[in-house]
Amino acid sequence: MTAALAAEHLKKSFRKPFTGARVEAVRDVSFSVEAGEVFGFVGPNGAGKTTTIKMIVGLIFPTSGTARVFDVAAPSREAMKRVGFLPESPYIYPYLTPREFVTMCARLSGLGGAELQRRVIAIIERVGMSDAVDRPVRALSKGMTQRVGLAAALVHDPDLLILDEPMSGLDPVGRKDVRDLILEERARGKTVFFSTHILSDVETLCDRVCILRKGEVALAGRIGELLDGSSTLSEVALQDVTEALKAALAREDLAARPMGPRWVIDAEGDAAVRDVVELAYAHGAKVVGIAPKRETLEQLFVKRAL
Ligand SMILES: Nc1ncnc2c1ncn2[C@@H]1O[C@H](COP(=O)(O)OP(=O)(O)OP(=O)(O)O)[C@@H](O)[C@H]1O
Numbered sequence: 383m384t385a386a387l388a389a390e391h392l393k394k395s396f397r398k399p400f401t402g403a404r405v406e407a408v409r410d411v412s413f414s415v416e417a418g419e420v421f422g423f424v425g426p427n428g429a430g431k432t433t434t435i436k437m438i439v440g441l442i443f444p445t446s447g448t449a450r451v452f453d454v455a456a457p458s459r460e461a462m463k464r465v466g467f468l469p470e471s472p473y474i475y476p477y478l479t480p481r482e483f484v485t486m487c488a489r490l491s492g493l494g495g496a497e498l499q500r501r502v503i504a505i506i507e508r509v510g511m512s513d514a515v516d517r518p519v520r521a522l523s524k525g526m527t528q529r530v531g532l533a534a535a536l537v538h539d540p541d542l543l544i545l546d547e548p549m550s551g552l553d554p555v556g557r558k559d560v561r562d563l564i565l566e567e568r569a570r571g572k573t574v575f576f577s578t579h580i581l582s583d584v585e586t587l588c589d590r591v592c593i594l595r596k597g598e599v600a601l602a603g604r605i606g607e608l609l610d611g612s613s614t615l616s617e618v619a620l621q622d623v624t625e626a627l628k629a630a631l632a633r634e635d636l637a638a639r640p641m642g643p644r645w646v647i648d649a650e651g652d653a654a655v656r657d658v659v660e661l662a663y664a665h666g667a668k669v670v671g672i673a674p675k676r677e678t679l680e681q682l683f684v685k686r687a688l
């Protein structure tokens with residue numbers, strides 16, 4: 383199957399002004415995004431996400447390596463026709479209105495006539511900016527400007543969306559709108575590649591994730607596979623716990639912590655879960671829950687990206 387986006391050994395080094403020292407912003411980044419999937423690109427500040435994205439869309443030249451969009455070398459006119467791009471901090475000429483700016487972007491993408499007008503209005507509505515459609519951009523808030531940037535990225539109905547921190551600057555409702563929009567695009571068969579620091583969004587939205595660390599891929603894979611099997615820890619919740627039971631648990635290295643009227647024990651592995659349950663029954667306590675404690679993407683991120 384053709385990848386919607388492929389990065390092959392992308393590298394970028396910058397020279398620092400005055401000192402001339404080299405900054406290795408991206409050392410060796412390869413990944414592949416399948417058509418129709420939502421792909422999360424995460425990593426700490428300065429990991430090289432924006433630099434990688436800029437190389438893909440042609441804002442900077444790679445020191446070496448290549449990128450392909452639907453198997454066409456990128457950046458090129460042909461490849462970029464199928465891409466909608468939202469930069470990290472969209473700069474929009476402040477004297478234009480959202481209508482004028484999005485219309486300009488639509489024209490640059492080759493749209494025209496009645497179809498152009500219809501699309502501009504529809505997309506401004508979709509990003510929730512209808513009320514401010516004719517207000518100059520300089521009078522808009524950061525989050526509103528972000529929404530106009532999104533409208534510009536979407537107006538030509540691209541097959542691949544490349545979004546550099548699309549949720550930044552948005553309020554909770556705005557963030558939910560963007561999450562819905564990403565899922566709607568996927569439902570329409572589109573591919574979405576986005577960078578973010580909001581790991582809960584990655585966990586709920588993405589099929590796959592790539593974690594960058596100091597310009598290199600630290601970890602990549604399906605969210606489900608990365609998180610499943612990463613931990614065999616279970617949480618056993620008990621009620622009617624006596625001091626004798628607590629002491630018996632402590633002797634087995636199973637510390638019970640209070641949680642409201644219950645006591646909760648972290649048990650590593652099946653044997654430990656069995657021990658807790660048997661001790662609980664032997665002491666007349668009630669087992670009210672056994673839940674596998676899955677590692678979150680945030681915990682994985684802290685372990686692998688920092
Ligand atoms: N034009 C430039 N000149 C010199 N160094 C640069 C330039 N652009 C980026 N860098 C450096 O490259 C590294 C990666 O930066 P980049 O903006 O790609 O990180 P990022 O992962 O997008 O971070 P953030 O999460 O903060 O957006 C940083 O050390 C940054 O200082």
Ligand SMILES: [Mg+2]
Nearest residue numbers: 431432433470
């Ligand atoms: Mg960035």
